Amino acid sequence: MKWVASFDGLAQEAAICAYCGYCRAVCPTYSAVGWESCSPRGRVHLARMLLEGVPLSPSQAARIYHCTLCGRCSEVCATGIDLRRFWLEARKTTAERALGPAGAEEAVRQAVLSGNIYGYDNDERAGWLDYMDEVPDSLRLGERADLVYFVGCSSSFSPRAQRIAESFVLLLGETGIQFTLLGKDERCCGYPLLAAGRLAEARTLIQENVALCREMSPSAVVFTCPACRLMWMEHYARELPGVRLLHSTEYLWALQMEGRLPSFHLESKVAYHYPCDLARSGGVYDPPRMLLNSVRGLQVLEISSPSQREECCGGGGDLEMVDPSLVAELAVRRVSRLAGTGADAIVTACPQCVRTLSRGAEKAGCQVEVMDVVELLARARL
Amino acid sequence: MSTIATKVLPPERISTDPIERKLYSRDVAPVPEVITGAFLRTTPDAVVRPGNSEQVAALLREATRARVPVTTRAAASTGFYNTVPVRGGLVLDVNDLRGVVRIDTSRKTVRVLPATTWQELDDALSTYGLATMSYPSSAVSATVGGWISTQGHGIGSLRYGAVADQLVELEVALPDGRLTHVDAKSFPPMGWFTEAEGTLGVITAAELSVRPRPEAESIHLLIFDEGGELADAIRSLARWEPRPFTLTFADPGYFALLSGAGFRTPLDPTQHPYLLLACFQGDPRLVGRARNAVARLHHRELPPEMASEEWGQRLYHLRVKRAGPSLLAAELWMPLSGLAGYLRSVARLSSAVCLPVASYGVAVSQDWAMVMSVYPADERRKLAYLCAIGFTKRLHDLGARNGGRPYGVGLWNTAYLPRLFDRDRLAELRSRKAALDPAGIMNPGKLYGTPLPLRAPLFGPASWALSTLFVASSRRRQ
Numbered sequence: 001m002k003w004v005a006s007f008d009g010l011a012q013e014a015a016i017c018a019y020c021g022y023c024r025a026v027c028p029t030y031s032a033v034g035w036e037s038c039s040p041r042g043r044v045h046l047a048r049m050l051l052e053g054v055p056l057s058p059s060q061a062a063r064i065y066h067c068t069l070c071g072r073c074s075e076v077c078a079t080g081i082d083l084r085r086f087w088l089e090a091r092k093t094t095a096e097r098a099l100g101p102a103g104a105e106e107a108v109r110q111a112v113l114s115g116n117i118y119g120y121d122n123d124e125r126a127g128w129l130d131y132m133d134e135v136p137d138s139l140r141l142g143e144r145a146d147l148v149y150f151v152g153c154s155s156s157f158s159p160r161a162q163r164i165a166e167s168f169v170l171l172l173g174e175t176g177i178q179f180t181l182l183g184k185d186e187r188c189c190g191y192p193l194l195a196a197g198r199l200a201e202a203r204t205l206i207q208e209n210v211a212l213c214r215e216m217s218p219s220a221v222v223f224t225c226p227a228c229r230l231m232w233m234e235h236y237a238r239e240l241p242g243v244r245l246l247h248s249t250e251y252l253w254a255l256q257m258e259g260r261l262p263s264f265h266l267e268s269k270v271a272y273h274y275p276c277d278l279a280r281s282g283g284v285y286d287p288p289r290m291l292l293n294s295v296r297g298l299q300v301l302e303i304s305s306p307s308q309r310e311e312c313c314g315g316g317g318d319l320e321m322v323d324p325s326l327v328a329e330l331a332v333r334r335v336s337r338l339a340g341t342g343a344d345a346i347v348t349a350c351p352q353c354v355r356t357l358s359r360g361a362e363k364a365g366c367q368v369e370v371m372d373v374v375e376l377l378a379r380a381r382l
Numbered sequence: 383m384s385t386i387a388t389k390v391l392p393p394e395r396i397s398t399d400p401i402e403r404k405l406y407s408r409d410v411a412p413v414p415e416v417i418t419g420a421f422l423r424t425t426p427d428a429v430v431r432p433g434n435s436e437q438v439a440a441l442l443r444e445a446t447r448a449r450v451p452v453t454t455r456a457a458a459s460t461g462f463y464n465t466v467p468v469r470g471g472l473v474l475d476v477n478d479l480r481g482v483v484r485i486d487t488s489r490k491t492v493r494v495l496p497a498t499t500w501q502e503l504d505d506a507l508s509t510y511g512l513a514t515m516s517y518p519s520s521a522v523s524a525t526v527g528g529w530i531s532t533q534g535h536g537i538g539s540l541r542y543g544a545v546a547d548q549l550v551e552l553e554v555a556l557p558d559g560r561l562t563h564v565d566a567k568s569f570p571p572m573g574w575f576t577e578a579e580g581t582l583g584v585i586t587a588a589e590l591s592v593r594p595r596p597e598a599e600s601i602h603l604l605i606f607d608e609g610g611e612l613a614d615a616i617r618s619l620a621r622w623e624p625r626p627f628t629l630t631f632a633d634p635g636y637f638a639l640l641s642g643a644g645f646r647t648p649l650d651p652t653q654h655p656y657l658l659l660a661c662f663q664g665d666p667r668l669v670g671r672a673r674n675a676v677a678r679l680h681h682r683e684l685p686p687e688m689a690s691e692e693w694g695q696r697l698y699h700l701r702v703k704r705a706g707p708s709l710l711a712a713e714l715w716m717p718l719s720g721l722a723g724y725l726r727s728v729a730r731l732s733s734a735v736c737l738p739v740a741s742y743g744v745a746v747s748q749d750w751a752m753v754m755s756v757y758p759a760d761e762r763r764k765l766a767y768l769c770a771i772g773f774t775k776r777l778h779d780l781g782a783r784n785g786g787r788p789y790g791v792g793l794w795n796t797a798y799l800p801r802l803f804d805r806d807r808l809a810e811l812r813s814r815k816a817a818l819d820p821a822g823i824m825n826p827g828k829l830y831g832t833p834l835p836l837r838a839p840l841f842g843p844a845s846w847a848l849s850t851l852f853v854a855s856s857r858r859r860q
Contacts, residue, residue: 003645006704015707015762018700019410021457021523025499034431034478035397036405045405060401076522078700080645307505 005074005082010089013081014048017041023073023083028312029066029319032329037063040073040083047090050097061099062322064090068330069195069317070276072310084281087317091197103321104196112201115187115208116153123184125151128162129169136173145180147172148218150209150232152225153188154351160358161351167378168224168248174381175260179222185212191231195318202235210239220244222251224374226278226350227316233282247278249349249373253287256294264295266380271301271343273334273357274310275350288349288373295380301341308337313348315356331360335368345369347376384428386448387472390440395431403429406473411461411794412708412761414768421835422793422827423470424463426453431475435553435561435586438476442584443559445472446821453825454580456497456525461711462792464532464579468827476527479586482506491550493589496527513595515542519630519744521697527585532790533577537628537696539746540620541663542593546576553587557819561586574814579791581825582818596627596663600672603648603689604658604681609633609725612656615679617718619660620748622675627663629745630696631656633725635732636740639758643704648688656725659692699742699754708761710770712777713789714753716743720784721751727780728755735853736860739777752789753781766855772848775841791829797836 007013023040024030030039037046043064050056050064067087074083094100110119129135149172155165172179187209190202213221213236221243223229232245246254255261272292278284292300303309314330335357338346346357346368358370371379387396397403407424418424427450432438445452451471458465467473480497487510494503500521504514516538518524529536530552534545542548551565552572564572575582606612616629634654637647649655658681662672676683695701703709716724725741732739743753755777759770778788778798787802788795795802803811812830815822827833834840 003701006644011762012707015760016704018703018709019408019412019458020520020700021459022520024457025501025523034475035402036429036475037399037402042405046401049401054401056401060399078520078522078698079703080701304509305505306508307502 003080005077005080007082007085010047010086010093011051013086014044014051016079016081017044018079019045020078022076022078026072026076026307028068028070028072028314028330029326032326032333033066038066040067043067043090044086047086047093050090050093056099058099058101061094062101064094065101065104065318065322066326067317068276068312068314068319070312071280072312075280088194088197091195092199093197095197100197101322104318107318107321108193108196108198108201111188111193111205115205116157117188117192118153118157120157122187125156125186126181126183128156128165131162132166132169136169138173138176138178139169140178140180141183143180144216145178146219147177147179148213148216148221149179149181150189150221150223150228151181151186152223152228152351154355155224156186158351158355160355164224164351164354164372164374167372167374170378171252171261171374174262175255180216182209182212189228189231190235191227192318194231194235206235210236213240213243218243220246220251222246222248224248224351224372226275226282226284227352230277230282247282247284247287247349249287249291250284252374252377253290256291263382264377264380265297265382266295266376267297268345269299269301269343270345270347270376271303271338271341273313273338273346273348273353275348275353276312276316278349279310291373291377292347295376298380301343303337303341311337313353313356313360315352320356327356328359328363331356332364335360335364335366339366339368343368345371345376347371347373349373386444386450387428387430387441389444390437391430391432395433397429398427403427406455406475407466409458409461409463409466411711413771414761414764416764416768421833422468424466424468425470426467426473427470429473429475431478433478435479435555438474438479438584438586439555439559439561441472441474442555442557442823445823446557446559449821450823451826452823454584456528457499457523459520459523459528460532460790460792462790462794464790464792464825464828465528466793468793471823474584476584483587485510485512487512490592490594491589492592493587494526495587496585497525499523499525500529507592508595511595512592514538515548515591515593516545519697519699526588530576530585530588531578531580535746535752537630537744539744540629541625541627544746545590546573548591549576550589550591552585552589555584555586557583557821557824570814570818578814579825579829581815581829583824598664598666598669600662600669601686601689601693602660602672602676603684603692604660604676604679605649605684606656606658606681607654609656609729610722611681612658612725613718613722615658615681616721616745616751618679619675620718620745624662624664624668624671626672627661630659630743632742633729633740635729635738636702636742639702639705639738639740639756642738643702645701645704648684648692657692659689659696661693702740702756705738706758706760708759708767709756710759710774711754711756712774712781714755714778714781714786715789716751716753716781716784716786718745718749718751720786721753724753724781724784724786727784728777731776731780735856737773737853737856753786766852769848769852769855772845773852775845776849793828793833794836796829796832797841799832
């Protein structure tokens with residue numbers, strides 16, 4: 001990044017947009033959809049129309065949600081607009097005018113009612129622990145601990161992503177460090193609501209999580225989900241001074257540096273997929289790569305084209321709730337690029353990316369395995 | 383109108399949605415509807431997205447039969463309305479013709495589709511140890527086809543010439559529906575299409591010469607107190623052998639505007655620096671001699687890390703737009719012999735009218751530079767913005783007095799047609815148009831003639847009146 005992107009309000013930034021199309025050239029959804037209305041500059045123009053009172057139909061306004069919030073547009077914006085923030089504000093404006101897409105609105109409703117985006121019984125949040133062969137003694141469920149693992153909706157309820165939570169718990173168990181979960185009291189972090197333009201509705205969820213965290217008084221909260229971590233950093237941190245908010249890979253890499261993790265060995269070739277919310281928006285690039293490099297026998301392959309290295313898988317920004325077929329198209333494309341490196345497996349560090357890429361691999365008929373870094377490490381323990 | 387398209391394309395590649403069409407009715411320069419609505423139909427009747435060359439050719443054949451205007455569009459990253467329809471019709475969005483087809487490492491050529499951006503192309507070439515010879519200063523979004531169609535001078539042109547000089551062959555869809563290959567010796571020759579701005583056909587593929595990726599690079603950031611010193615340094619370095627890859631420059635107004643927009647500048651803008659960024663690339667031994675070239679100049683040089691930082695931002699001049707929020711501009715093709723005079727005149731004008739005007743540019747040959755002069759405005763204040771538009775003519779007039787002329791024509795610069803082409807040249811261009819596009823469907827209303835409101839009797843006085851009001855309001859604000 002050449003400078004810090006700015007945001008001086010939706011109307012001002014919409015006027016600052018130069019319509020130069022730098023954003024268009026890197027936007028994953030535009031490259032799949034192809035219409036100007038789906039380019040970032042087109043969406044800026046749509047947001048401007050909304051502000052000016054131009055009547056838009058729900059399908060026209062939905063274009064503002066045809067975006068994964070991957071943030072690549074912000075990186076290249078010629079006028080330095082913080083476009084990720086712009087999209088969040090534009091969605092807020094869209095939702096306020098009752099033009100939010102039905103899928104996103106439904107997820108908001110479910111999260112508010114049940115405490116999770118799927119609308120499941122929130123008491124089942126820690127149900128995945130029942131399927132583990134052995135739960136480590138260092139997990140103090142229902143007790144206070146210095147370390148809290150915030151599991152997130154996806155890893156709590158999605159069968160594919162639950163394996164990520166299991167693997168992380170196993171790895172923590174290896175270290176002997178005592179930790180706890182918020183269990184059935186954990187609520188959706190609020191990120192899907194923020195992405196739907198409904199931050200106000202997320203306030204109660206945030207307050208509930210904050211209150212619970214204060215009760216536990218941990219020194220650190222750790223996340224396997226980069227979106228949860230990002231949400232906590234942007235909307236919880238001020239209320240939890242002194243609490244470190246870390247992604248699982250950051251935490252594990254620190255332990256690795258202290259020699260507190262076991263040795264790892266796995267003969268395989270993998271390609272690493274950078275989760276947008278962890279790397280571009282969250283600033284965590286190195287720890288997952290360093291952890292992979294610490295596995296003996298593991299070869300980490302790289303996409304040769306620099307501009308394709310950090311592309312989005314399609315799974316972010318509530319797009320799954322708005323246009324699942326578009327997510328599938330982006331995922332297939334991403335899987336093809338990553339598998340094109342000759343890797344046996346795609347490794348990432350985000351449950352949503354794992355879910356999206358797994359489906360993409362299946363749809364593409366690609367035999368490549370998709371897993372989280374913590375799953376690979378759990379498998380590679382000696 | 384869309385029935386023409388339905389003969390060729392599936393429905394999902396055609397849009398008649400009013401909002402969608404509206405988004406295709408502009409480029410980087412917002413123009414108030416009070417102007418466009420008066421004499422133009424900038425909103426297309428339909429937008430079509432062909433997926434391959436054959437579909438492009440078939441669409442042109444059908445459009446010619448039905449005499450429907452066709453405006454080709456990829457990045458739409460210019461500000462002259464080259465890619466905006468002025469008579470409705472179809473917008474041909476060619477962005478699906480994107481990607482590198484073939485890289486020949488032994489011949490050092492690349493075959494590429496027209497909507498590939500210059501950055502994407504360079505990125506693809508880098509894997510093979512190759513690089514583009516030149517690229518536009520908007521390489522992140524500007525496309526291969528677009529730059530070829532608009533003369534293609536920019537970064538690297540000083541060393542390797544215009545993009546036309548690097549072309550081996552073009553595949554072109556003609557208005558009669560033929561898909562043909564043209565080169566320097568064919569009829570029509572390739573050169574017809576490199577300055578036609580999409581008025582003769584649609585470029586559907588290009589084969590370009592490329593270069594080995596440079597082994598070494600030496601970047602220097604030089605400061606001058608006077609525009610004259612800057613111009614002398616450019617002329618001196620442009621003649622140095624080995625030729626610099628590029629020489630880009632900016633005046634004190636640029637750094638003042640950049641600073642006002644909240645960005646860090648290499649020097650305190652109150653020091654009124656003229657900056658020259660010189661980049662030498664190629665063989666390490668030859669590049670090593672660059673220091674000798676630079677050492678001969680009377681200048682101060684900033685540290686290498688600052689030079690690298692400026693080089694890293696060479697595609698980001700538009701940052702100054704944050705000072706706007708709108709930006710109006712005159713882009714000029716300027717003899718290096720007139721550069722000092724022009725920069726001096728602009729500085730004087732800027733000071734006299736209390737309006738920050740920023741100029742920056744790039745030397746594109748031993749004798750010529752492209753200069754962009756920009757000033758802030760606010761398109762949301764409609765009347766004031768309308769007046770502000772009139773001020774561009776003053777900059778064009780200063781350019782003309784110093785031997786310059788507008789760069790690019792499109793619609794808006796047809797106001798300066800007599801400065802751009804002499805009578806014989808214009809007749810020659812018109813005869814090409816008549817030969818290839820007798821029905822006049824390709825990008826009509828551009829390049830060859832001036833619409834009534836932009837003609838001298840109206841345009842001159844109107845611009846003068848508007849800019850006078852703009853200047854008065856600018857002075858009042860001060």
